[in-house]
Amino acid sequence: MQKISVAIIGWGNVGRGCKRAIEECSDLMLAGVVRRSTSLNKEEPDLENTRVVDDISKLGKVDVALLCIPSREVPERVKEYQSLGICTVDSFDEHDRIVALKKDCDINAKAKRVVSIVGAGWDPGTDSAVRAIMRIVSITGRTTTTFGGEEGGRSMGHTAAVKSIAGVKNAVSLTLANGRGKHKRRVYVELLPGYDEDKVTHAIKNDPYFKMDPTEVLVVRNINKFNTLHHEANIERTGMQVNQIYDVEGVNPEFTANVMVCCVRACITAKHADQYGAYTFIERPLVDYLPGATLDEKLADY
Numbered sequence: 001m002q003k004i005s006v007a008i009i010g011w012g013n014v015g016r017g018c019k020r021a022i023e024e025c026s027d028l029m030l031a032g033v034v035r036r037s038t039s040l041n042k043e044e045p046d047l048e049n050t051r052v053v054d055d056i057s058k059l060g061k062v063d064v065a066l067l068c069i070p071s072r073e074v075p076e077r078v079k080e081y082q083s084l085g086i087c088t089v090d091s092f093d094e095h096d097r098i099v100a101l102k103k104d105c106d107i108n109a110k111a112k113r114v115v116s117i118v119g120a121g122w123d124p125g126t127d128s129a130v131r132a133i134m135r136i137v138s139i140t141g142r143t144t145t146t147f148g149g150e151e152g153g154r155s156m157g158h159t160a161a162v163k164s165i166a167g168v169k170n171a172v173s174l175t176l177a178n179g180r181g182k183h184k185r186r187v188y189v190e191l192l193p194g195y196d197e198d199k200v201t202h203a204i205k206n207d208p209y210f211k212m213d214p215t216e217v218l219v220v221r222n223i224n225k226f227n228t229l230h231h232e233a234n235i236e237r238t239g240m241q242v243n244q245i246y247d248v249e250g251v252n253p254e255f256t257a258n259v260m261v262c263c264v265r266a267c268i269t270a271k272h273a274d275q276y277g278a279y280t281f282i283e284r285p286l287v288d289y290l291p292g293a294t295l296d297e298k299l300a301d302y
Helices: 013-023 071-083 095-112 126-137 156-163 196-205 252-272
Strands: 004-009 028-034 064-067 087-090 115-118 144-147 167-178 185-189 215-221 230-239 242-251 279-282
Touching: 004 013, 004 252, 013 028, 013 252, 028 279, 064 071, 064 252, 071 095, 071 115, 071 156, 087 095, 087 252, 095 115, 095 279, 115 252, 126 230, 126 242, 144 167, 144 196, 156 185, 156 252, 185 196, 196 215, 230 252, 242 252
Parallel strands: 004 028, 004 064, 064 087, 087 115, 115 279, 185 215
Antiparallel strands: 144 230, 167 185, 230 242
């Protein structure tokens, strides 16, 4: 069976995780990594024997592009790759904009006869599927999702948002539980020389990622001590005489990368069925994300 050719767009923590995941999948092959032209000459041991380019057209045939980039760059880049006839997977994490993004990308995907899966990560993504199952099990009830626990966990989207603010050299944003279903943010920031701490703090707290939650900004000399990749989540639903609890924890970018890589199969399955368009994670059949050349193989753990 011909392997699916995959390109990784961006080389941060999620991009690195995607490369590791692809190497574990016998039905996928890595076409290469697309980076900024200014990063092409940087030495990266993990990219040894890997094609690294600044334009995806230099990789030849690519079936699916994994967009391992900040969420704010996703809408434009999805359309860019769709226009090249390439399917896409992203982990766009702005919950209140996902439906609009899907509808917007769907028009172009159908026109270009490709498939895009948007918001395919931990949350939104697999947690979205868990919440959907909980609603099936308890038709009425209340679902709450709590992230981070007492120690806090790294939010990929919030961290990327802070790093984009002028004056920030490096940063990590932690999400902490603040009551059942509520959250607060703790942001550790390294500043570039000459930047005012108060101005950077004000910019962070007024960024859309942070405006809705209590946010503490701490300026530190070196971010390494606080730069965790760990995250955790708890989802609960009670109703119809059923109590449901789902707990998950682990390395956030690794989790996200694994989900994105499995979405490659769902893209190609939909494309082969002429089901062109943009989809959220829960709109495609779960079986399409699983490895296996036949349905019997995919259902081996059923």
